Amino acid sequence: MTYDPRRALELLREGTRRRDTGFREGQEEAIRHVVEARGRLLVVQRTGWGKSFVYFIATRLLREAGAGPALLISPLLSLMRNQIAAAERMGIRAIRITSDNQDRWQDAEACLRRDEADILLISPERLGNDRFRTEVLAEVAERISLLVIDEAHCISDWGHDFRPHYRLIERIARTLPANLRLLATTATANDRVMGDLAAVLGPNLEVLRGGLGRPSLMLQTIRLPRQSQRLAWLAEQLPALPGHGIIYTLTVRDAVQVAEWLRSRELPVESYTGQTGDGREALEQLLLDNRVKALVATTALGMGFDKPDLGFVIHYQAPGSVVAYYQQVGRAGRALDRAYGVLLSGEEETDITDYFIAGAFPTRGEVRQVIDALDAAPDGLSIPNLLGRVNLSSGRIEKTMALLSLESPAPIAKQGTKWQLTAADLSSGFWERAERLTDLRHEEQRQMQEYVMLESGHMEFLIRALDGDPETVRPPNLPPLPTEVEPGLLQEAVTFLRRTGLPIKPRERWPAGGLPRCDVRGSISSEHRAEAGKALCIWGDAGWGGLVRRGKYRDGRFADDLVRACAALMAQWTPRPAPEWVTCIPSRRRPSLVPDFAERLATEMGLPFHRSLSKVEDRAEQKSMANSVQQARNVDGSLAVSQEPLPGGPVLLVDDMVDSRWTLTVAAWLLRSKGSGAVWPLALALTGHD
Amino acid sequence: MTFELSSNTQAILLLTAPLMAGRGKPSVKPLAAGEYRRLARRLREQQRQPADLLEPGAREIVSGCRVELDSERLAQLLGRGFLLAQAVERWRTRAIWVLSRADADYPRRLKQRLGEDAPPVLYGCGDAAIPGTGGLAVVGSRNVHEALIQYTEDVGRLAASAGRSLVSGGARGVDRAAMRGALDAGGRVAGVLADGLEKAAMLREHREALMERRLVLISPYDPAARFQVGHAMQRNKLIYALSDAALVVNSDYGKGGTWAGAVEQLGKLKLVPIHVRANGEVGKGLQGLLERGAKPWPEPETPEALEEILDAAADEGPGALGRQGLRPLFEQRD
8 A cells, every 4th residue: 555645744734733733753654654564563652752643644544545444452542532532633433442331332333334433442451352352343353454552562571561451462463464554552661571572573573762851850759658748748839839730649549538638728639540430531621721730640540641731740659660650750741841750659658569469460279269160160150150159359350360361272261151161271371470470560669669769860760770761861940849748737637637437338238149047138128227337447547547457456455546536426427316325246256356345435425335246156257258249148147136125226336347248237137127226337447348 | 282373374264264253244255165276276386375475465476376366355355364363362262273284283184185175274172183193983973872872982982992093073973972982981082073163162071181182173164163064064074084994883875964975985085994883773874885885894892903993994095095196285384
């Protein structure tokens, strides 16, 4: 196919809406390479360089010459809105499928059948979805004229972010015949990543690679171990920072909490996480329009977000790798002369990144449980079936299934809705790779901590770590930010972190299959349900979490401060009808811990305390049960009412930790069945999963 | 078993395979056996191989071939690269491999005995070395009495204890009885399927034997292909070609796949000695085959006796005697 330079330039100008603009260095060469099918191409250019113009213009030229549509695979589609708008200005009909929404699938399929789409944009996970492949993609697979692999560094084990579905993309790239056009793009690829990409994409891979230096960034690291210190620092420094920016946190909970704190200080910020859902686009727009000072975001606000005049990127915790950090901080000051990139480092960050590292792969025990369960079920098991048979959380089960099914050959495969064993064993290579990657992640974490400790030479350190050219990068003329925290603000931050009262939503249905020992199933009538309860804190959080943990595992007694905090919480909460007496969840393992606390709380509140419930059978601790079905069965038949008749009237039901809520649900059901009034649950801490 | 594809295999799949990766209707028809045979011959005459059709100069090569094939159709077939990757991935997740005639692991017997008629690609699950081991082919119908099932299972067991492979068709009735007998006795089996490889590869009853490398399931048809009478006929030819000697357990007279396949062997192909069951009621079908030159099965009762029969058959040389002049289309180059 011949390349038409005049038409290409025309398209660029339509897309950019700038009549006098020309191609950036390398752009046109890349488009020509793709259109003329000269072989596979890898483009390594920073975000904002205009990689999307390469594939969109190439797509349009190919379509105008009668070729089939292009397929783009990217994990960041939700963030490509600006690029897609530019594509549409060039007359490109793009179909983007990011969700599991089946309605969209049907539209997409119909469009593809009528050949009305020029480019189909999908996530790697979609590509791994059997139904999507057979129902939508099959419609167009034989006519795809160009495959674009975005974030191609993920193909490499040495890539800094691990996305399991890139194993699938790697295999597809290896299987593609030489005559199919293939363009891979990424913003960062060190030498080891480049080596892997050359191995996967073939010896004749053409590479177009730009420089890494970012002269406008003023980089700084500040160590503030406690969250309260960092909150205070942010409250003080944020108003003085130039322009608008992003504050990155490692967890969703931190993003929400930091945003809440800053808003309580009347700073216009919003949180942005993977759980924000449909509101994400509107939040991005707020930042693009400078209507918030900052978005407090997890990495869900990712690489595709392009605001050239972003004044600062602050990290609330250090991310797990230097490359990830460079990509995030590199969003600041693209079109500015000066911008801040400040890394606040806290004591909890290593625990969090350790947790991410440890959770990236299933354990041998988890894999064994799943394989054994499938082995015992020749006709296969659905995910809900598995939940009843293995003691793993649904998240861990899904991760295990995804990783195993991405192996080649895979030990399991999905037929319809059910997973089955295949005629292949899991290769030892799976574990070798898991260990290698885990080691690599720890190495990256160590390198990140090295960066945290730097006094100077931040940019040089980053560029060297990325195998870039360590040319002398002069930082812009910006004063470093203060590293001290104002004591008054610090005290307020401590108080903020200890503010309390998280909701405990009552369960309304018994688990699938019911509870045979209690002889209950289906929905729980409102006369037998717990009311909406409260928890003082989240297990291990920066407010009361530490004190709860110490009480349970070190002192064997919950501190008086916690009694007062709960009493204060009750005074603030004022549930109606107000509880007239107090009882608690019994335990054989720690017979006095919770009753002692509940009794002191009852005294503080001036209410009578009764030990109305007893444990009739020892069971494993609820926290050792990994999913809701297992937890419900673990409670079934283990509790009984030991005092009859019960005092009438509403009751406050106290426990130390709430996980699945099944214990509370069963206890409330027992109390209500034996004649108590409304049951109000109160717990010291909420733990992890549901 | 490696799941990597050579460039030649990629090209042969693109040209000839339906690549069933979903419910999409193919918009272009893959080359039929005869069409591919002509194209392959022309390529060979030009000192070319299928992989060359994936290179930039493909169009010139095709026009140089002067085959009466629509060049647009060829371009469309060869443009199905992404679909190919999708299909291969689907097979791979089910532990299904694919070999083309250009691959070193493609069963030599098929090329030697069938020449240009050997299927361009073979899909399989399990140990790809089993089809090269010869052995006893057992064929018969789907609907048979329990007594014949017993008889056939015994034949399978005997092959296993003689250490010889058993080749059969994987269909209900006689095929599966023979395979079951051999597998249960710890033997080696090649099941040549006319359809449904994808499902068969996932069947639990096959899993242990597949993983112990005692079973291979192969098919010249797409793993997702459904049953077609024509496929079953073609498949019979492969069963005979992979064996040293064949036993027909029962057959209709003058109709049905078993009859037609055996008659084709006795008349035209003569790849292996054809025996018919001698014990019990033989019926009109087997009688008819005897009249067309089949031998009565000596009904061996010991492993040694069976080995003798198979060795004698192998020494007699494959019926490919008459077809030695045929060269395989492409030998692997690298």
